[in-house]
Amino acid sequence: MRETDRKDIGSCRSRRDFAKKVALLAVAPLLSSPGSIRSQEKESAKDKPGEIVAGALTQIVQARYGQYLTPEQMKEVKKSIEGKQRTAETMKKVKLQNSDEPAFSFFADLP
C-alpha cells in the first residue's frame, strides 16, 4: 500500500469518527437530560429538526474550515445551512418510488 493510500484511509476514518462525535454531541442532551427536560427538548427537536441538523453541520464546518472563517461568516454559514435543510425538507415532500433512479448514468467506458 502506498503512503498516500494509508493517509487517505486514515483521514477518512478520522473524518468519520469526527462526524460520529458531532452527531453524538447533537443528540447528547436528549439522551442525558432528566425526563421533563428531555421531553421538552424532544418537542423542540420535533418542532425544528432542521435546526438541530444545521447546528451539527455547522460544527463540522467549524471543525474543518473554522480557521478560514470569521465568527460573522460562521453565522452566515449557519443561516445558510438552515436554509438548505428547509430546502431538503421541501424536496422530501415529493413521493418517490424505490425504482425512481437518479438522473445520471455511470458508463463503464472511458470518455
Place this chain on the structure above:
Amino acid sequence: MSQDITEDHLFASIRELSDLIRNRKVSCLALTQAYLGRLEKYGTKLGAVVTITHDLARKQAQAADEEIRSGHFRGPLHGIPYGLKDLAATKGIPTTWGAEPYKNQVFDFDATVVKKLREAGAILVAKLSMVELAGGFGYNNADASFTGPGRTPWNTNYWSGGSSSGPGAATAAGLVAFSIGSETSGSIICPSAFCGLSGLRPTYGRVSRYGAMALSWTLDKLGPMCRSADDSGLVLAAMAGKDPRDPTSINKPFSYSLSDQQPSENEPIKSNRKKFKLGVIKGSTDHLQEAVKRNFQDSLKILRPFCEIIDEVPLPDLPFDPVVETIVDAEGASALRGLVESGRSKQLRSTNDRWGGYSGSMILAVDYLQAMRLRVPMKREMERLYSRYDALIAPAWNTVAFPIGKDFDKAYPEFSSGPPIIEAGNAVGQPAISVPNGFGQDNLPTGIQLTGRVWGENRLLAIANAFQSQTGWHKKRPTLS
C-alpha cells in the same frame, strides 16, 4: 476593398458581416482591428473584458483573409470576431473564471467550443468577464468578479447581469460581433435580458462542456449571446455536436437556416401560415415592474397574428428551485473543493462567495440524490406539458437590471420572483431564448423568454425570428461615452 469600418459594421448582423467578408467588401483584419479598438476603448469601462487577444486575433484574421482570397470560405462565421466568457479554456491565454485565486491560470489546451468556432473561421478577440466561479457560491451583489461589476451599456449605473456579465455587456455595446456565455441556471437569460440581447440556452448536451469550468456537471450549458435570434442560430450550429471528451454531449445533428415560413424583415406575416401554439406561463405576469408588464403585453399583441396564445398555463407543481439549488451547491462544492479547502475562498470578491462554498459543502448525499431522482419525474411532467405547445412564454426577468452598489435583495424588494421558469427549464435541460421587447425605467431593456421541448431550439428560433421580423428592439444601439 474598402477598409473603412463604421459603427454600422460593428453592430451589423452576422449575415450582413458575412456577406461583406465573402464578397471582400470588408477584410477580416480591418473588422478585427475595429473591434479590438472598441474593446480597448470601452471594455474596461463596462467591466466586460478580462483579456483582449490582440496577437491571436490579428493572426486569425490574416489567415481568414488569405483563405477567403484563395476561395476557401468556411461559412457564415468565417472572419467574424467574437468574445468568450472567461470560463472556457484557451491555450496559452489566461482563463480566470472571473476569480482572483485563478487570475493567473493558463491551460495548455482549447475548450471544444473554442476549437469548433476556430474551425468555423470565427476570430477570438477577447476573453470576457464573468461573475466569479459562475456565481456558484451565492453572490448577492453585482460586484462579484475580480474585474469589478459588469455594466449594461444602456445605463452604466446598472449591472449587465450574471454570470455571463462580460458577454452581455460586450455584445450589446458592439465590442464583439457575438459572444459565448454559459448557463447553469439563468446565466445566459439574465444578462441577455439586462443587456437587450438575444441569448440562447441550448438543450443540455447539445454543446460540449469540455474545457469549460465546471460548476455543475449536470446543469452547465454553453450558448450563444447575440444581437439577434438569427445570429444565435448561426452560432449554435457551429458550436453544437457530440464530443467524445464530454460524455454528456449528444449525437443529435443540429442545422439551422431561416425557414421558408420565415418572413423577410418588415414583411407582414401571412395570415394563412400555420400558427405557433404559445402558452403564457401562469403567474409569470404577477409581481412585475410596470414597464416589464406593459412590454410583455405589447409583445403578446405582436405575436398574436402568427401565434395561437393560450393564457394561464401552469408549470408542474414540483420543487424545481430546491432541486437546482441543491445540485449547484453539492456539485459546485465538489468541483471547487480544492479552493474551498485551501481557504483561498477569502480572496473572492463577493462577501457571500467567501463563505458560500462552506455551507454548500454540507449538502448531505441523500439530499443530493433526492434532487437527482426528482429530475426524472420533472422531465416527465415537463415533457407532458411542453408536448402540447410550440413554446411557453414569460417575461425574461420580472424587473430591469439591478443597480450597481446595492444588494440584489434590496434593489427591487417589492417585486418578488414569479414561477420558477428558469429553474424548471434548467432542471430538465430544456432550451430557452431571451429576446428584447422594449425598455423600462432608466433606459434599461426588458425581454421575453421562450422555453421549449428538449432539442427544440429551432422551434424557439423560428418564433423569435418571426417576432424580430416585426420589431426593431434588437436593432437598437446604446449610446456610449
